[in-house]
Amino acid sequence: MQNFIRYNPTKVIFGKDIIDQIAEEISPIGKKALIVIGKGSVKASGLYARLVSLLNICGIEHSTFEGIKSNPIYQDADAAVKQAQSFKADMVIALGGGSVIDTAKAVAMGFYVDHSTWDFYLQKTKPEKALPIITILTLAATGTEMNPFTVLQDTENGSKRGYGHPLLYPKVSYLDPSFTTTVPADYTAYGVSDLIAHCLEQFFGTGNAPLTDLHTSAVIRLAVNYGLKVKDHPDDYETRANIMWLATNALNGSLTAGKNSGDWACHGFEHSLSVLFDIAHGAGLSIVFPAWLKFHQEKIAAKLAFLAKQVFDIDTGNELDAAKAFIHHLEKFYQQINTPIRLKEVNIDPSAKTAILDNFKLNKVNGQVYKLTEADHEALLNLMW
């Protein structure tokens, strides 16, 4: 086992109707909340009105910033910071999915500075303090509700970047699975793809950590089970609850204990795809990961054979065969839940090759464990068509 630190101060309150007790946690924080939401689905569902009513009951004033995109941009975060500053907010409440929460995190640290939030993502500076962040999650996918990470993009410059800081752990996150029953099938599938990708990125980290590996493979196994089940039972609370909790566990630090933080090349490649073509993150990941696994399959055969057994009950006796079987079954699973596995399925054709490779180069996507050269990028990209 490698030396490691396990620290996660976020309080997760999970279950049906748990936001009705929101006063208990947020009343001690302050009296003015900036609410950040996306493009209106939480208004249509009535959830926004429910939150506002709960805030009114406990005497908390609010100001709402609306319109966060599914690939969120730093300009929205900067505009929300200005709104929070003139409103004199003392907390940020993110009501939505990963893009809304990631923007709220940018707002929380941007509140105390007079420069663009993007400077944090460019690693030009670090936050000294941040507003308390409360999240009410409506989409099971990124895990941001229980981690210190945020991803935004600069669309004009083709740059999507992540940033992490301990001040960005949400103070409290409310996870009510019933809020996700209205998520359409495609975004449900992208969420499952995202959470599996988080497991895989970390699984391929260095370090021998048997409990972490069993825990990781259990998350993937159940993501496959419930990813298939939710197609036919989108309203089933238990199914949604399992997917929600799996997604949180996939990136809350549990899966790196005893290891380094993971490889993360695939997330880099996917960030290039979504910033260039505005595709959903999870859709990009189900295209990138099979290609990456195939590219490295000889080197990682033993690890893939472990996953083949733990996730799909496949035990071939030969590591490379098992590795290939895992990749095959994973692709088949992605197809079953209708998340794409090739670029052509999201209408990206080979004429975009140079633009993609340039973006890989611009964003220096190399992987932390299985290092890739620029020469490897083309071979890897070819596996995505």
Added chain:
Amino acid sequence: MQNFIRYNPTKVIFGKDIIDQIAEEISPIGKKALIVIGKGSVKASGLYARLVSLLNICGIEHSTFEGIKSNPIYQDADAAVKQAQSFKADMVIALGGGSVIDTAKAVAMGFYVDHSTWDFYLQKTKPEKALPIITILTLAATGTEMNPFTVLQDTENGSKRGYGHPLLYPKVSYLDPSFTTTVPADYTAYGVSDLIAHCLEQFFGTGNAPLTDLHTSAVIRLAVNYGLKVKDHPDDYETRANIMWLATNALNGSLTAGKNSGDWACHGFEHSLSVLFDIAHGAGLSIVFPAWLKFHQEKIAAKLAFLAKQVFDIDTGNELDAAKAFIHHLEKFYQQINTPIRLKEVNIDPSAKTAILDNFKLNKVNGQVYKLTEADHEALLNLMW
């Protein structure tokens, strides 16, 4: 899944030589530390001197309270409170195993009050504040290093009680597996028994939580693997590291997500045994648990069959057969690591029956899920001989 809260603010710093960086975490806390230790093994090993030297380097004064017993008593906690108060400590550093840490937790909350620490355990009062608690763990067993619980006893009155409060989460816990390589074989085995018991108590909680169940069974499976391995390789760092991390995970809140807190009858029974006969907690648990499992085996057959498959790769096709096979294999494992499975092995003979049953009654040991009456107590106790 049941509604639940997941919250654990303890920062665990895990790995070889990690205490050398202790200044980073504790310097901001204060300038005066009460150190709590047991009966001298940390002095013999040189670890106490190493800690004192690290504190001197960062200019932190210390006062040491020595002599905590392996079944810790509230009188020691009260005496340590007085010492901490007159020293004007601003933190408590526990250097030792579970009994030392549990005492330090009592000291942390006792510091601010003028009554006995035992009043907390008797549920007469709650702490309003507590000193920051730092732990340096030397024995993998109880999980107290990453949870808000403490267990002390009143030996004269035959009462051993647990208490939990969010103020009792250690602020930082240092887990260096190399500090456990000198733990003798018997206490190593008792630690493994303790961590498995924590898994089982929580596993038999109500609520359908598939990830939690797979996680729990993974901890037990690896505890069996490494529990056997450490017998022949007591100095092996990786083996000790795995056992240490398993013990922490067995009671840090991970294994109750989506369930209630567990049954905990066996811990109640064991507390009676250790307060009456001063046996090691883990030794008592490996006697109590097989009896409890046998007593309930029909009712819990499906759950035991799941464990049989996940822990021992047993799949009989018949639930009750698998349940019995699990109990048999668990007893065999306890015997292999030389932790007792019957009262006679720890020299408790049937003449003690009335005293034990009286203590069960005194401490109202009934279980939270599989309720037991006083009439059941005798049948259960008979299974322990």
